[in-house]
Amino acid sequence: MPPSNVEPVIIRSPSGRPLTVAFVGCGGTGRNILAEGLLPDGSARVAVGSDRLAMASLKTGKLMVASARELESNAMISSKSVRLAGSEFEKELASSLVGADITFIIAGLGGLSGGWGAVVGARAAAVSRSIGFCVASVPFSAEGGSRRERAATQLKALIQVADASLVIPNDMILSEAPNLPINSALRVMNSVLASPVNLFLRSFGSDDLDMLEKHLALGKIMAMDSAEWDRDNAEFAVIEALGKSRWLELGTRKPKSAILFIEGGGVHGDMAEILRLFLRLAGKDCPVIAANAGERKQGLRVTAVVGF
Numbered sequence: 001m002p003p004s005n006v007e008p009v010i011i012r013s014p015s016g017r018p019l020t021v022a023f024v025g026c027g028g029t030g031r032n033i034l035a036e037g038l039l040p041d042g043s044a045r046v047a048v049g050s051d052r053l054a055m056a057s058l059k060t061g062k063l064m065v066a067s068a069r070e071l072e073s074n075a076m077i078s079s080k081s082v083r084l085a086g087s088e089f090e091k092e093l094a095s096s097l098v099g100a101d102i103t104f105i106i107a108g109l110g111g112l113s114g115g116w117g118a119v120v121g122a123r124a125a126a127v128s129r130s131i132g133f134c135v136a137s138v139p140f141s142a143e144g145g146s147r148r149e150r151a152a153t154q155l156k157a158l159i160q161v162a163d164a165s166l167v168i169p170n171d172m173i174l175s176e177a178p179n180l181p182i183n184s185a186l187r188v189m190n191s192v193l194a195s196p197v198n199l200f201l202r203s204f205g206s207d208d209l210d211m212l213e214k215h216l217a218l219g220k221i222m223a224m225d226s227a228e229w230d231r232d233n234a235e236f237a238v239i240e241a242l243g244k245s246r247w248l249e250l251g252t253r254k255p256k257s258a259i260l261f262i263e264g265g266g267v268h269g270d271m272a273e274i275l276r277l278f279l280r281l282a283g284k285d286c287p288v289i290a291a292n293a294g295e296r297k298q299g300l301r302v303t304a305v306v307g308f
C-alpha cells in the first residue's frame with residue numbers, strides 16, 4: 001500500500017511519450033460513444049455487446065459479440081485470478097489491449113451487456129497489464145429501482161477488477177437541465193463520459209504512469225464534477241463551487257485521493273493556489289495531483305476526479 005500522506009503533486013506538462021490508449025465500449029452506451037467520434041483517433045477500439053446488428057454499424061474497431069448471459073457469467077468469475085483470462089472471449093479481448101498504457105472501459109451500468117461487459121473489459125485490461133480505468137454511468141432515478149440495483153451489483157464486481165471506476169450518475173445532467181428530453185440528456189452524458197479520457201491524455205505522459213497507477217489505487221471508486229469561472233478570483237470561485245458539489249459531497253465524506261484537471265490555469269488561475277484551496281476542502285493529508293490540462297480562450301475550468 002502506498003503511504004496515505006503522499007505529498008501533493010503539480011504536473012505542468014506531461015512527461016515522456018504520449019500515452020497509448022485503448023477503448024472498450026460496452027453495451028448501447030459504449031457503442032454510441034465509439035460511434036460518435038468523441039474519443040481521440042489512432043487508438044485500439046473494441047465494442048463489446050450482445051446486439052450484433054447495432055454493433056455492425058460501427059465503422060472502426062473490433063466487434064466482440066456475446067450474449068448478456070455469457071458476459072454476466074464471465075464477469076462473476078472470482079477476481080482472485082484476474083491476471084489470468086477467465087474465458088476465450090476475455091483472452092481475445094485482452095489480446096487487443098496489449099501495448100496500451102491505459103484502457104478506458106466505457107459503459108452505462110444497469111442494463112445487461114453493457115454493465116457486465118464492462119466487468120469483463122476491466123478483467124481483460126488486467127490480463128493485458130494495462131491500467132484499467134472504467135467510466136460508467138448510473139441510470140436515471142426515473143429508470144426505477146431494479147435497474148439501479150443491478151447497476152450497484154455491477155459496480156461491486158467492477159471495483160474488484162478495475163484499477164479505478166469513475167461513476168457518473170445520469171441524474172447529474174437533469175439536475176442542470178431539468179427539461180431536457182431524455183434522448184438529448186443521454187447525448188450530453190455521452191460527452192460527459194468521454195471527457196475524462198481527453199483530460200487524462202492532455203495531462204499525463206508515459207513517465208507519469210507509475211505515479212498515476214499508485215494514485216488510482218488509493219481510492220478506487222471515483223466521482224467527478226467540474227466548475228468554471230471567467231471573472232476575478234477564479235481560483236476561489238471554482239474551488240468554492242466544487243466544495244458545494246452534490247456529486248462530490250466533499251462536505252460530508254472524506255476523499256482518499258483527487259486529481260484536479262486544470263484548464264486555463266496558465267492565464268486565468270494559479271495551479272499552486274488552486275491546489276492549496278482544494279486541500280482545505282479535502283483535508284490537508286489528501287493526496288492530490290493538480291495537472292495542467294491545457295489552455296482555454298476564456299476563464300478557468302477545474303474538473304475534480306475524486307477517489308473514495
Ligand SMILES: Nc1nc2c(ncn2[C@@H]2O[C@H](COP(=O)(O)OP(=O)(O)OP(=O)(O)O)[C@@H](O)[C@H]2O)c(=O)[nH]1
Nearest residue numbers: 027028029032108110111112113114139186189190
Ligand atoms: N450516455 C448514454 N446512456 C445510455 C444510452 N443508452 C442507454 N443509456 C443508459 O445506460 C443504461 C444501460 O443501457 P445500455 O447502455 O443500452 O446498456 P445495455 O447493456 O445495452 O442495456 P439494455 O439495452 O437495457 O440491455 C440505461 O439504463 C440508460 O441509463 C446512450 O446512448 N448514452
Ligand SMILES: [Mg+2]
Nearest residue numbers: 027028029111
Ligand atoms: Mg441498450
